[in-house]
Amino acid sequence: MDYRTPLSRARGLGSAHEGTGHFVSQRLSSWALIPLTFWFVVALAYLAGSDSTQATDWFHQPLNALLFISFLLVTLWHANLGVQVVIEDYLYCDVLKIISLMLLKGTMALLTIAGLYFIVHISFATGAA
Amino acid sequence: MAEQARERPLSPHLQVYNLPLTARISILHRIMGVALSGGLFLLVYWLWALAMGQPSYQQAQAIFGSWLGLSVLLGFSFALFLHLSHGIRHLIWDAGVGLNKVQTQASDVWVLLATGMLTALAWMLGWLLA
Numbered sequence: 001m002d003y004r005t006p007l008s009r010a011r012g013l014g015s016a017h018e019g020t021g022h023f024v025s026q027r028l029s030s031w032a033l034i035p036l037t038f039w040f041v042v043a044l045a046y047l048a049g050s051d052s053t054q055a056t057d058w059f060h061q062p063l064n065a066l067l068f069i070s071f072l073l074v075t076l077w078h079a080n081l082g083v084q085v086v087i088e089d090y091l092y093c094d095v096l097k098i099i100s101l102m103l104l105k106g107t108m109a110l111l112t113i114a115g116l117y118f119i120v121h122i123s124f125a126t127g128a129a
Numbered sequence: 130m131a132e133q134a135r136e137r138p139l140s141p142h143l144q145v146y147n148l149p150l151t152a153r154i155s156i157l158h159r160i161m162g163v164a165l166s167g168g169l170f171l172l173v174y175w176l177w178a179l180a181m182g183q184p185s186y187q188q189a190q191a192i193f194g195s196w197l198g199l200s201v202l203l204g205f206s207f208a209l210f211l212h213l214s215h216g217i218r219h220l221i222w223d224a225g226v227g228l229n230k231v232q233t234q235a236s237d238v239w240v241l242l243a244t245g246m247l248t249a250l251a252w253m254l255g256w257l258l259a
Contacts, residue, residue, distance in 0.1 A: 027223065030216055037213055041206075041251050048194075049259030052186040055179050072172070079166035086163055111173050118176035125180075 022081060029078040036071045043068070056122055065123040072115045080108040150237045158215045161208035168205050203252070210247040214240045 002009070043064070047055055059065050083104055091097040148156075178189035192198050218236055221227055227236055 027220065030220055034213070034217065037209065041209070042254065045251060045255035046258045048255045050190070052179060052183040055186065059179075076169060079162075079169060082162045083166050086159065111169055115173045115176055118173070118180040121180040122176070 022085075026078065026081045029074050029081070032074050033071075033078060036067070036074060039067055040071045056125060059119065059122040062123075065119060069116065069119055072119070073112065076108055076112050076115070080104065149234075151233045154211075154215055154237060154240060158212055161212045164208050165205065165212060168208075171201075171205075203248075206251050207244065207248050210251070211240070211244045214243040214247070 043058075047058060050058070059068070084101060087097060087100045087104060091100055175189050175193070178185040193202060218227075218240055221236075227233065
């Protein structure tokens, strides 16, 4: 005899309940990336012909460093969500899928940490680089 | 058993259809997204080079400024603007707007036009500022 309500029995048997969060996160990062991408392209166009002194000076402007960090973090997060879906869509073998997802998350974490460290390093570097 | 499984008739897959332009752009969007994610390695490499100082930055700038480097960057800029343009269309679609056949066919043209024009503009800007 099961005294639980039909709703209680059905709970937890469906999806992992992460889909909507993933969707919203992907869309919010998309919205944020529209202005950030235009800013980034203009910044790269400006830095294209630069030497290290000019580029370092540019990063010494707090607004430039902050926007670069924003662009990098949001882009890495957006890429992480996007590639995750590609892996989940095309890899049917569970072992391969889980290993790929772990590699993706690890790589994205490393790129985030390294990228942040380098920007901070450049932005606070004093004297001749 | 394995042989039997292989002999089962398969339903026709993507390659038997003449896909509409919207579908082709959609596939490209995903491929470009993955490619751009890979390109983040190059971005972090460039930041590393600048953080390490003048010699490594000079080398990185020389690599990106070479014909091979510029071709790769041209590819990435095209990928970026296609992903951006089609991505904006996706955000409009999210609102339930522009989803019928006539409208998607029209927005296909807008997406491709925007991609081409933004790519050209970015390189003109780079050429002017450099």
